[in-house]
Amino acid sequence: MNSGYPIRGVAKPPTFTIPSISYSKEIRFSPADCIKYLVVLISDLHHPLHFDFKGKDSVSILPVNLESHPEMKQLSLNKLGTARPMFSLFLRKIFIPEYVKHNEEAWYGAWTNVELLGSRYVVESEAFNRNTWSSFEIWGSETANLICSSLLDEKTDIGKDKSGRYIVYNDNLAARLAYIMRVQIMLAGVRVAIVLNYVLSHREIGYDENTGLLIDIDPASLWTWEDYLLFPAALLLFGFFYGMIYIVYRVLKEAFQEYKTKKDDVSVTTTHNRNEYEAFSEM
Numbered sequence: 001m002n003s004g005y006p007i008r009g010v011a012k013p014p015t016f017t018i019p020s021i022s023y024s025k026e027i028r029f030s031p032a033d034c035i036k037y038l039v040v041l042i043s044d045l046h047h048p049l050h051f052d053f054k055g056k057d058s059v060s061i062l063p064v065n066l067e068s069h070p071e072m073k074q075l076s077l078n079k080l081g082t083a084r085p086m087f088s089l090f091l092r093k094i095f096i097p098e099y100v101k102h103n104e105e106a107w108y109g110a111w112t113n114v115e116l117l118g119s120r121y122v123v124e125s126e127a128f129n130r131n132t133w134s135s136f137e138i139w140g141s142e143t144a145n146l147i148c149s150s151l152l153d154e155k156t157d158i159g160k161d162k163s164g165r166y167i168v169y170n171d172n173l174a175a176r177l178a179y180i181m182r183v184q185i186m187l188a189g190v191r192v193a194i195v196l197n198y199v200l201s202h203r204e205i206g207y208d209e210n211t212g213l214l215i216d217i218d219p220a221s222l223w224t225w226e227d228y229l230l231f232p233a234a235l236l237l238f239g240f241f242y243g244m245i246y247i248v249y250r251v252l253k254e255a256f257q258e259y260k261t262k263k264d265d266v267s268v269t270t271t272h273n274r275n276e277y278e279a280f281s282e283m
Helices: 033-042 070-080 087-102 102-113 114-131 134-151 170-201 227-281
Strands: 158-161 165-168 205-207 214-216
Touching: 033 170, 070 087, 087 102, 087 170, 102 134, 114 134, 134 205
Parallel strands: none
Antiparallel strands: 158 165
């Protein structure tokens, strides 16, 4: 299938293949469901630990050494029951809530930085227009590369003991995690907006009633501006015929009433003359 026909005279987009997915017969997806899943998937695409290595090379399952930060260690003991939580749990349950708690003003206000978001939106929008469907693979690759290049510093953030490798939590790592988290959230929001605008700018996109997957619609079957003009023209024509019928009805009604009035006058005159004649005869 293709990715839809743009409203304006743009060349037909490239084709792409929908993977074969086995849905239950009773499962149906509305357009709203599709939008919801799209937003969730794009957001998930920007979570660094969701593009992790497998098995023993996984970063998300590495324990975090919190010895240099007793307050974090105590929080982990209280919330997770361990002083060395897995990295993924530590981020979700300890680090992010604590970061938001201590940086509320920046957290709730940074997303409204119009200058920053506006410039980033323009750059991302131009890139999406050039790459379109390849953009999703590019975004996934960027997220996956965070683990290899930016998320952890092998020299300062990774330690090793008898049980294996572990992550050393320190101030530099905390600052880096906070920065990457903010950037990824901002990128996810910008890219969600770009993709939704792209979807909404294509009228010729339909949804299969049973699966919710995109289906092609023939542009010839869609309404054009001539079709929109046809409706008011039909209303005017109907109004004209209705007016003509009403005028004919009024004319016939008045003619009938006039005829009936004349007939009644003739009947009254005839009766009056007959009465006069009968009275004269009796004399």
